[in-house]
Amino acid sequence: MITIKEIARQLGMSTTTVSNVIHGKTGEVSQETIERVEKFLEEVEYVPNINARNLAQNKSKIIGVVIKTMENRYEPILSDPFVATMISGIEKMARESGYFMMLYISDDIAEILKYVATWNVDGLLLFWMMDDDAFRIYEKYRKPVVCIDTYIGEETKAEYGNAFVNIGLDDEKGTYEAVKYLIDLGHKEIGFMSDNFNKGVDKHRFRGYRRALSEAGIEYSDRYLFELRSTKDEIDDCLHKLANKAKDFTAIVTCSDIFAVMLINACIDIGIDVPGDLSVIGFDDNLIAKLSRPSLTTIHQDAFMKGNLATATLIDMIHGKEPAKAVTIHEPELVIRESTGAPAKR
Amino acid sequence: MITIKEIARQLGMSTTTVSNVIHGKTGEVSQETIERVEKFLEEVEYVPNINARNLAQNKSKIIGVVIKTMENRYEPILSDPFVATMISGIEKMARESGYFMMLYISDDIAEILKYVATWNVDGLLLFWMMDDDAFRIYEKYRKPVVCIDTYIGEETKAEYGNAFVNIGLDDEKGTYEAVKYLIDLGHKEIGFMSDNFNKGVDKHRFRGYRRALSEAGIEYSDRYLFELRSTKDEIDDCLHKLANKAKDFTAIVTCSDIFAVMLINACIDIGIDVPGDLSVIGFDDNLIAKLSRPSLTTIHQDAFMKGNLATATLIDMIHGKEPAKAVTIHEPELVIRESTGAPAKR
DNA sequence: TTGTACGCGTTATCAA
DNA sequence: TTGATAACGCGTACAA
Numbered sequence: 001m002i003t004i005k006e007i008a009r010q011l012g013m014s015t016t017t018v019s020n021v022i023h024g025k026t027g028e029v030s031q032e033t034i035e036r037v038e039k040f041l042e043e044v045e046y047v048p049n050i051n052a053r054n055l056a057q058n059k060s061k062i063i064g065v066v067i068k069t070m071e072n073r074y075e076p077i078l079s080d081p082f083v084a085t086m087i088s089g090i091e092k093m094a095r096e097s098g099y100f101m102m103l104y105i106s107d108d109i110a111e112i113l114k115y116v117a118t119w120n121v122d123g124l125l126l127f128w129m130m131d132d133d134a135f136r137i138y139e140k141y142r143k144p145v146v147c148i149d150t151y152i153g154e155e156t157k158a159e160y161g162n163a164f165v166n167i168g169l170d171d172e173k174g175t176y177e178a179v180k181y182l183i184d185l186g187h188k189e190i191g192f193m194s195d196n197f198n199k200g201v202d203k204h205r206f207r208g209y210r211r212a213l214s215e216a217g218i219e220y221s222d223r224y225l226f227e228l229r230s231t232k233d234e235i236d237d238c239l240h241k242l243a244n245k246a247k248d249f250t251a252i253v254t255c256s257d258i259f260a261v262m263l264i265n266a267c268i269d270i271g272i273d274v275p276g277d278l279s280v281i282g283f284d285d286n287l288i289a290k291l292s293r294p295s296l297t298t299i300h301q302d303a304f305m306k307g308n309l310a311t312a313t314l315i316d317m318i319h320g321k322e323p324a325k326a327v328t329i330h331e332p333e334l335v336i337r338e339s340t341g342a343p344a345k346r
Numbered sequence: 347m348i349t350i351k352e353i354a355r356q357l358g359m360s361t362t363t364v365s366n367v368i369h370g371k372t373g374e375v376s377q378e379t380i381e382r383v384e385k386f387l388e389e390v391e392y393v394p395n396i397n398a399r400n401l402a403q404n405k406s407k408i409i410g411v412v413i414k415t416m417e418n419r420y421e422p423i424l425s426d427p428f429v430a431t432m433i434s435g436i437e438k439m440a441r442e443s444g445y446f447m448m449l450y451i452s453d454d455i456a457e458i459l460k461y462v463a464t465w466n467v468d469g470l471l472l473f474w475m476m477d478d479d480a481f482r483i484y485e486k487y488r489k490p491v492v493c494i495d496t497y498i499g500e501e502t503k504a505e506y507g508n509a510f511v512n513i514g515l516d517d518e519k520g521t522y523e524a525v526k527y528l529i530d531l532g533h534k535e536i537g538f539m540s541d542n543f544n545k546g547v548d549k550h551r552f553r554g555y556r557r558a559l560s561e562a563g564i565e566y567s568d569r570y571l572f573e574l575r576s577t578k579d580e581i582d583d584c585l586h587k588l589a590n591k592a593k594d595f596t597a598i599v600t601c602s603d604i605f606a607v608m609l610i611n612a613c614i615d616i617g618i619d620v621p622g623d624l625s626v627i628g629f630d631d632n633l634i635a636k637l638s639r640p641s642l643t644t645i646h647q648d649a650f651m652k653g654n655l656a657t658a659t660l661i662d663m664i665h666g667k668e669p670a671k672a673v674t675i676h677e678p679e680l681v682i683r684e685s686t687g688a689p690a691k692r
Numbered sequence: 693t694t695g696t697a698c699g700c701g702t703t704a705t706c707a708a
Numbered sequence: 709t710t711g712a713t714a715a716c717g718c719g720t721a722c723a724a
Contacts (some may be wrong), residue, residue, distance in 0.1 A: 003700095003701055003702085004701070004702065004703095005701070005702090015701090015702080015703090016703090016704085016705095019702075019703065019704090023703085048701085048702075049700085049701050049702070051700085051701080051702090052700070052701030052702040052703090053701075053702055053703075054702090055700090055701080055702070055703095056701080056702045056703045056704080057702080057703070
């Protein structure tokens, strides 16, 4: 690894000149010198030492991507193609913009905080944080933060304005449209399945569900809730129970394609036909929604683009641009495939 | 961000003392001082500046994870739950060992080389590289390298000994067992499906297929090849063609669960029953193999563990330990589910 | 037991 | 147009 100093020595000039050429500050350097230096740089395949550069400039060119997960989850969170595809979108945009992505997955906020402080990353992408967590990280950190799928409370937003931004989906509308579609098909007994009903995106998806029900004059009751215990040791048993419970319903809306497919399989196992006896709707429209059979009717969102946009926004902020909006919401889109149909006559 | 210098100033002592306490070189410091410093560090929540530390020590605590992908792939490579799960295994082990993972996905080796040189990562994890690429990177780089699922040529191995290591699977055995199982069921017309037949893992999986055929006295012909064009614009059309071609076969062995499921779907679409008319076997046993219906008979490997082990090995090497073996091979295991059965009478 | 001083590779300031 | 030189924050050899 050759250094600027050494290059300067070999060319018999100062480090400043070499550095200037490297950075294209060519107004200050004679044409001849430029060419000599550039040729030499080429020859020795010079690459800057990032640590030294970062130290000098107090930058890092690193984007920290923090994903809060759940302890003992049934599968690593990255196994969800939705998450993975989003990460791909982040990675690509970061790389093309001269940044690098550092992934950090943890269920421990204290650990995450420490990580963020240590690497002085230029900016942070926070995925699926709950309100307070994102806030605490920002409080301590005071560098550009872009959240993805994180609902920022009104108070927080008022206090911090555009300081942190969220890239999200109109989750409420997503399930609202889905449930409305089911109701239009004639369904009345419509369940809602998730592993959580009062936080983050799930809370808002649940809201959309309730709203659609209420507008159709269907009275909601807690027995409509299909709560998935999504830890490794509970999930199979729980799915079996939920499938049995599903016998009393004609449709179920879920918060994830994976949940939907798992439920469908559990139902088929006990003789419930999908969509004959039961319609099931997913959320995300990831690879699995397309590949599974019956293919999933689901709520589409563009994961790759989400990661892309979040990263582009973050990099803009790092470069000092004020983001246009504190919150960017995409429109969900219902994709109708095979897992839904009109309810069977009873 | 408080610095050691500032801490020393405020405590009225030298930076050396502070630094010594931080690094636990307490033999040289009085008990009283230690406590004063430790208490103060706690109070101000000192975190070292990584760039400065790295510059001083010529380290980075970063593990570079490089994945070579294909341009215009039908889906981001991370969407494959096998890859994603492996990445999770890497991330977890790295984090728990005090390292961080930097992901770099690209189809351009020159770009990858540049990246590796710039960040002086402490070690590299190379996934799915072809022989020469891993070699070129190591040549230039001369730091610990662990490959995953990369077949290192005999010459290279002889020249570099344990300098780079591969964590892999006995791929040949995997398909060998699968094909043998099909033959035992009575299949004779067995196709082999991949997007590549002469590089890396696929080459060896293909070998296993050929060996099983040959041992059973079945003569191989090129028409047994099901070549998937896996770019975005070709894949659907190609799958349809392969499904039609599948009519002449009773079984097909594939190189990936995703390929298998896509093929099954394409077959079902044109009225081929799986496993009634056609048995299909996947590879990897990822989430999709379990979720799809008919669930996949497939060759199991533990992706999370693979990532974990590769990372642990790399970190050992970084710490100066010679790895026990240049190549660690796991045993594949055939998992029989619903996508295979005896061939139909014709 | 503690402190001084220098090197790591780069960038930036200011003088020549 | 070019060149010294100081800073960035940390670790450490060596001196006190």
